[in-house]
Amino acid sequence: MTERPLPHPSPLTRPFWEGAARRELWMQRCHACGHRVFYPRHLCPVCGGDQLPWERMSGGGTVFTYTVARKPTHPAFAGREPYVIAVVELDEGPKLTTNIVGIPPEDVSIGLRVRAAFEDVGDVTLVQFEPEAT
Ligand SMILES: [Zn+2]
Known part of the structure; x- marks a missing residue:
């Protein structure tokens, strides 16, 4: 692997x-x-x-744009597809490229309210985003 x-x-x-x-x-x-x-x-x-x-x-933002990867974009991501690659616009203005997690890809939409979610992997913590709790 x-x-x-x-x-x-x-x-x-x-x-x-x-x-x-x-x-x-x-x-x-x-x-x-x-x-x-x-x-x-x-x-x-x-x-x-x-x-x-x-x-x-704040950690809050909205989905500015996104795509659904239906084939792995790297061999190490095999088995994770489909997954969402998105640009999230933070409430403070900066945009960052990230993944949207915790929601089926078909439920992601531009403008969706999201919040930073963190995943520890080895020695680093990855920043992803999940739907904001309502
Ligand atoms: Zn300046």
Whole structure:
């Protein structure tokens, strides 16, 4: 069986992964212009500012767009299909590519309210999203 590909936290991205391990979603925000920055960077993509402190996100968002993978997109994902690959727009604005879990793919729709869900895999915690409890 092919091993599941996993992220490798770096000094730059470590606060994101450490937050995920605590079941929290953290992202950078530019001190100079206020732009929320994701993925983690050394410089603000809007103004070039180099002070990008981390702040905690609410974890809530909506499905911005998605697709259903009916064939594995990597050999290690064989047997998981069908699964949902989505872009989630956080309530604070940043968008991230992720999976939607805990719901049949046919029930996912654009605009669906979701909340961050966390899965420990080896030494890292993956950030996925599940339907918001109603
Ligand atoms: Zn900026």
